[in-house]
Amino acid sequence: MKEINLTVNNQPYRLSVPPRRTLLEVIREDLGLTGTKEGCGLGECGACTVLMDGQAINSCLVLAAEADGKQITTVEGLASGDKLHPIQQAFVDHGGLQCGFCTPGMIMSAKALLDKNPTPTEEEIKQGITGNLCRCTGYTKIIESIKAAAENMGGK
Amino acid sequence: MAELSVIGQRVPRVDAWEKVTGQAKYAADYSLPDMLWCKLLRSPYPHARILNIDTSKAKKLPGVRGIVTGKDFGGWSWGWMPATRDETPLAVDKVRYMAEAVAGVAAVDEDTAEQAAGLIKVEYEELPGVFDPEEAMKDGAPKVHDYVKNNISVEYHWNFGDVDKAFAESHIVREDRFRTARATHGYLEPPAILAYYDPTGYITVWASKQSPYFHYRHLAACFKVPLSRVRVIQPFIGGGFGGTKNDSLAGDFCAVLLSKMTGRPVKYIESMEEELATSRRRHSVIVYSKMGVTKDGLLKAIQHRVVADGGGYTAIGPLSMYLNGFMTTLPYKLPHFKFDAYRVFTNNPIGAAMRGHGVTHTRFAAEIQMEMLAEELGIDPVEMRMRNAIDNPKPGEIYETINKVTLKTCGLKQAIKEAVEDPLWRDRDKLPKKEGAISWGTGISGSSYSGGARQMGHQACAAIIRLCEDGTVNLITGATDCGQGSDTVLCMIAAEELGIKLDDVAIKRVDTAYTPVDPGSYGSRVTILAGQATQKAAREVKKQLLETAAANWQVKPEDIEIRLGEVFVKSDPEKKMPFIRLARIACYSGTGAVIMGTGYSSYGIEHLDLTNGIGNGGCSYSFTAHTARVGVDMETGQITTTDFTIASDCGRLLSPVQAEGQIEGGAIQGLGQALYEDFIMDRGKTLNPTFLDYKMPHALDVPNIKLIDIVTDDPFGPFGAKETSEGSIVSAPPAVVSAIHDATGIWFKELPVTPEKVVKALKEKK
Ligand code: FES
Ligand code: FES
Numbered sequence: 017m018k019e020i021n022l023t024v025n026n027q028p029y030r031l032s033v034p035p036r037r038t039l040l041e042v043i044r045e046d047l048g049l050t051g052t053k054e055g056c057g058l059g060e061c062g063a064c065t066v067l068m069d070g071q072a073i074n075s076c077l078v079l080a081a082e083a084d085g086k087q088i089t090t091v092e093g094l095a096s097g098d099k100l101h102p103i104q105q106a107f108v109d110h111g112g113l114q115c116g117f118c119t120p121g122m123i124m125s126a127k128a129l130l131d132k133n134p135t136p137t138e139e140e141i142k143q144g145i146t147g148n149l150c151r152c153t154g155y156t157k158i159i160e161s162i163k164a165a166a167e168n169m170g171g172k
Numbered sequence: 173m174a175e176l177s178v179i180g181q182r183v184p185r186v187d188a189w190e191k192v193t194g195q196a197k198y199a200a201d202y203s204l205p206d207m208l209w210c211k212l213l214r215s216p217y218p219h220a221r222i223l224n225i226d227t228s229k230a231k232k233l234p235g236v237r238g239i240v241t242g243k244d245f246g247g248w249s250w251g252w253m254p255a256t257r258d259e260t261p262l263a264v265d266k267v268r269y270m271a272e273a274v275a276g277v278a279a280v281d282e283d284t285a286e287q288a289a290g291l292i293k294v295e296y297e298e299l300p301g302v303f304d305p306e307e308a309m310k311d312g313a314p315k316v317h318d319y320v321k322n323n324i325s326v327e328y329h330w331n332f333g334d335v336d337k338a339f340a341e342s343h344i345v346r347e348d349r350f351r352t353a354r355a356t357h358g359y360l361e362p363p364a365i366l367a368y369y370d371p372t373g374y375i376t377v378w379a380s381k382q383s384p385y386f387h388y389r390h391l392a393a394c395f396k397v398p399l400s401r402v403r404v405i406q407p408f409i410g411g412g413f414g415g416t417k418n419d420s421l422a423g424d425f426c427a428v429l430l431s432k433m434t435g436r437p438v439k440y441i442e443s444m445e446e447e448l449a450t451s452r453r454r455h456s457v458i459v460y461s462k463m464g465v466t467k468d469g470l471l472k473a474i475q476h477r478v479v480a481d482g483g484g485y486t487a488i489g490p491l492s493m494y495l496n497g498f499m500t501t502l503p504y505k506l507p508h509f510k511f512d513a514y515r516v517f518t519n520n521p522i523g524a525a526m527r528g529h530g531v532t533h534t535r536f537a538a539e540i541q542m543e544m545l546a547e548e549l550g551i552d553p554v555e556m557r558m559r560n561a562i563d564n565p566k567p568g569e570i571y572e573t574i575n576k577v578t579l580k581t582c583g584l585k586q587a588i589k590e591a592v593e594d595p596l597w598r599d600r601d602k603l604p605k606k607e608g609a610i611s612w613g614t615g616i617s618g619s620s621y622s623g624g625a626r627q628m629g630h631q632a633c634a635a636i637i638r639l640c641e642d643g644t645v646n647l648i649t650g651a652t653d654c655g656q657g658s659d660t661v662l663c664m665i666a667a668e669e670l671g672i673k674l675d676d677v678a679i680k681r682v683d684t685a686y687t688p689v690d691p692g693s694y695g696s697r698v699t700i701l702a703g704q705a706t707q708k709a710a711r712e713v714k715k716q717l718l719e720t721a722a723a724n725w726q727v728k729p730e731d732i733e734i735r736l737g738e739v740f741v742k743s744d745p746e747k748k749m750p751f752i753r754l755a756r757i758a759c760y761s762g763t764g765a766v767i768m769g770t771g772y773s774s775y776g777i778e779h780l781d782l783t784n785g786i787g788n789g790g791c792s793y794s795f796t797a798h799t800a801r802v803g804v805d806m807e808t809g810q811i812t813t814t815d816f817t818i819a820s821d822c823g824r825l826l827s828p829v830q831a832e833g834q835i836e837g838g839a840i841q842g843l844g845q846a847l848y849e850d851f852i853m854d855r856g857k858t859l860n861p862t863f864l865d866y867k868m869p870h871a872l873d874v875p876n877i878k879l880i881d882i883v884t885d886d887p888f889g890p891f892g893a894k895e896t897s898e899g900s901i902v903s904a905p906p907a908v909v910s911a912i913h914d915a916t917g918i919w920f921k922e923l924p925v926t927p928e929k930v931v932k933a934l935k936e937k938k
Contacts, residue, residue: 055362
């Protein structure tokens with residue numbers, strides 16, 4: 017067991033975790049934040065994407081111990097009260113989701129992208145979400161949603 | 173049609189908020205106190221007799237609470253038809269495909285369960301396997317099941333018209349062999365279940381099922397409890413696309429039985445690797461296609477002999493094979509048609525349903541072969557299609573195919589016209605043909621798919637609408653939204669019919685204890701059938717409300733109109749009140765007035781002869797014309813798809829954002845099948861059971877998609893709606909393959925068209 021301290025959605029946590037526990041397991045099972053999804057568990061689908069110190073990472077590949085001292089943001093940390101984050105709102109308005117299973121990870125990848133590059137080209141958007149699979153939408157409306165979010169956030 | 177207020181509006185999904193905030197709960201997100209975890213032990217052989225299972229070591233592992241093997245299910249088996257009940261929850265005497273489940277363990281945590289599963293010792297006697305369906309049909313091939321001859325799990329032989337005569341009269345006849353890939357659904361949510369068998373004999377499960385009522389029947393039958401004591405509570409579903417999530421799985425049965433044995437809730441989540449290695453995937457089908465045409469390119473006859481790899485069990489195979497054939501008489505006029513279908517048992521994973529079910533294979537073959545014939549005849553591919561396309565029947569008239577499929581509307585010609593007027597096709601010769609190593613090409617295809625699928629037996633589809641005293645309503649259906657957006661569409665239909673705002677309609681997930689029985693989501697049936705049921709339920713509520721208002725104002729019910737939450741007298745608009753007030757009056761009048769409406773669908777209940785392929789497999793049919801532009805790297809064989817233009821007659825789009833998303837998603841899933849997706853098998857073993865190696869399209873692979881709506885108003889669909897997405901998954905592969913031919917001069921007849929195949933074919937061509 018290892019003692020770790022981490023901040024998730026601005027809440028500090030102190031946990032003692034077995035050495036092989038992943039950050040995804042900590043988020044979903046220990047903290048009960050089930051918005052972050054497990055698709056493949058192998059770093060191949062992006063459903064488990066969260067931000068760690070602002071970087072989009074596959075939380076299924078990161079050991080909880082590696083998150084010691086880090087700032088984590090999950091999909092639950094985006095909206096303020098009833099007000100959706102502009103990226104979430106754009107996904108709602110532009111049909112950027114269907115089954116919704118890829119959506120939390122997709123939105124976190126979009127956030128990491130727009131935080132770094134507020135005015136991405138279409139190609140850069142595609143690059144930004146290339147680690148996130150979506151089987152339902154064919155991506156078209158996801159790309160449109162991210163474009164609209166960038167515009168609404170004043171990127172253009 | 174009267175002016176519409178809600179239908180046709182670009183509204184967000186009703187579940188969008190929950191999904192973007194991470195609040196939507198999927199099966200794996202549910203937990204109960206004291207819950208155990210289940211893991212399965214799977215077979216390392218594709219075909220082997222089980223001689224003995226020794227669980228003693230596993231039982232002793234601290235934390236293990238229960239172990240089940242095939243025998244514990246008391247010989248119960250299930251299947252799609254009484255004659256095909258060939259599958260048991262866990263393998264009993266023998267395993268028939270690699271990774272078939274043989275035992276289940278419940279333990280205090282997932283790791284312990286997994287470790288315990290590894291401690292179970294199974295003694296196998298390996299049997300010779302058979303992995304190719306054509307080999308499996310031969311005399312002397314290893315037998316997968318003893319109850320059939322030559323491993324033939326399903327066969328159909330249909331003969332409409334006189335193909336021999338038609339071929340003899342044809343100007344050219346071609347014969348080609350086509351093959352479709354071993355493709356799978358590729359949803360991101362692996363199957364999961366949380367099960368509780370409570371001591372009083374009730375089973376409650378939260379399971380990722382797109383046909384929750386199939387599961388409810390399976391559990392009732394397997395555990396011998398009344399249906400009224402089986403409660404399948406439906407979480408959000410992370411994608412379905414048919415097959416696996418329509419059916420019940422080993423993990424489901426084990427979780428329930430282990431819960432019964434231990435008295436504790438049991439949770440099972442399949443790993444993606446297990447899912448990809450065992451999913452009830454699309455059949456891989458060999459199509460021997462023979463097609464004859466006149467000098468002018470008119471279709472005379474098609475003869476298809478199809479051989480499908482059925483894998484170890486029958487599952488939904490009888491329907492798959494029917495679907496391989498019955499729509500071959502669409503979307504072109506076809507006077508003679510012969511169909512011989514064989515679904516063959518092999519020691520591969522089970523072949524089953526997937527979006528575009530059945531038609532993907534035979535339409536791919538027919539579409540490509542028709543273009544090959546056009547090429548031989550020197551007829552333009554568009555002209556070839558226009559000459560053969562079925563005309564749109566005049567209102568009130570019906571077009572009937574030779575196998576008695578009936579169309580009330582057909583927008584194919586219009587779709588082709590508009591697709592080829594689009595710059596992608598119109599200006600294709602103005603675009604570069606060659607740039608460095610890249611050769612560019614443009615292709616076209618046509619397709620049709622049925623909506624409102626029917627099947628023999630339980631076709632029930634109902635809706636209940638309950639009015640609340642504050643003017644909002646609850647919509648209760650047994651229909652499943654597994655991501656396609658049907659909850660939104662059904663709410664829109666209810667709002668439109670009642671004259672209220674979309675926000676005032678609430679819908680919840682299926683719960684078999686409360687919602688009406690329904691076959692679930694497949695065959696594009698929900699919008700059409702549950703949509704009609706919803707329409708009827710809403711009309712019943714409205715009727716009661718109009719009577720109340722009429723009594724209140726001393727006018728006739730037909731003089732009153734309700735629109736967007738306002739109730740008024742048509743001839744005297746001064747007489748009006750908000751809907752909420754009318755609701756209150758209605759709910760409070762008399763003693764305990766309960767305003768409810770019920771409705772059930774009545775479309776498509778005429779006789780269907782599945783075995784002989786006669787009649788309608790659906791209520792209405794979509795039509796699609798699809799153009800594609802690809803660039804082929806003539807050195808590496810890499811293919812880039814830059815553009816799709818898809819003109820679809822999906823009837824009226826009730827919820828355009830949702831419908832577009834369906835068409836786009838179907839087309840990209842089809843692109844995957846055209847270029848990337850295939851399970852690589854080695855003697856029954858799946859060599860690529862991961863998303864890294866089973867390649868689905870990523871964001872960078874997708875073309876620009878332009879959609880064109882062809883609106884026909886089909887009388888057999890609520891507000892004239894038809895299906896969406898199955899047409900575009902069927903049209904994508906032939907459009908892409910036609911474009912590849914334009915770029916390379918080569919016809920590819922086997923999917924997917926991988927770079928290796930391209931390089932090899934280019935070498936051979938030289
Ligand atoms: S679950 Fe982490 S990448 Fe798939
Ligand atoms: S919305 Fe279903 S996987 Fe993306």
